[in-house]
Amino acid sequence: MxxxxxxxxxxxxxxxxxxxxxxxxxxxxxxxxxxxxxxxxxSINLPPSPPKLPFIGNLHQLGTLPHRSFKELFHKHGPLMFLQLGQIPTLVISSTIVAKEIIKKP
Known part of the structure; x- marks a missing residue:
């Protein structure tokens, strides 16, 4: 502006x-x-996600040790989360059981 x-x-x-x-x-x-x-x-039915900021999305929530940040987010939002990393929508799967269900072939 x-x-x-x-x-x-x-x-x-x-x-x-x-x-x-x-x-x-x-x-x-x-x-x-x-x-x-x-x-x-x-209005799309998305998995739970932490609050995000415009333009940077959830990048502000990933610290210097991203694996620890993902662990904290996993405990708050569950094994399946939706994160906005910048302008890129990302589905984060933190459980092998959920990953196997998603990868299953019909």
């Missing part, structure tokens, strides 16, 4: 204030419409 404001401030003074207002309203409406469509697609 700061980049947009700095670009707008560098425009010549000949531009009308309604132009600035229409640009800002257009950008905000694009952001809101994008958020609306991403929220609608979240």
């Amino acid at each position: 700061a980049l947009i404001v700095s670009v707008l401030m560098q425009l010549p003074y000949k531009f009308n204030s309604t132009l600035y207002l229409s640009i800002v309203v257009g950008i905000i409406s694009i952001i809101l419409v994008g958020n609306y469509f991403t929220r609608r697609s979240k």
Whole structure:
């Protein structure tokens, strides 16, 4: 948003204030419409997952020793978890029994 404001401030003074207002309203409406469509697609039945942050997902929850972080998450959320590692959705399986059930051929 700061980049947009700095670009707008560098425009010549000949531009009308309604132009600035229409640009800002257009950008905000694009952001809101994008958020609306991403929220609608979240109705998929996913396994439990810890809370995530925008853009980095659950990467902030993995410390310097990721195997210990995964063990703590396993105890909180169970053997099957859904993590968002950056922009990559990841299914984490922490149990051999659950892994065998998923890999079974019908």
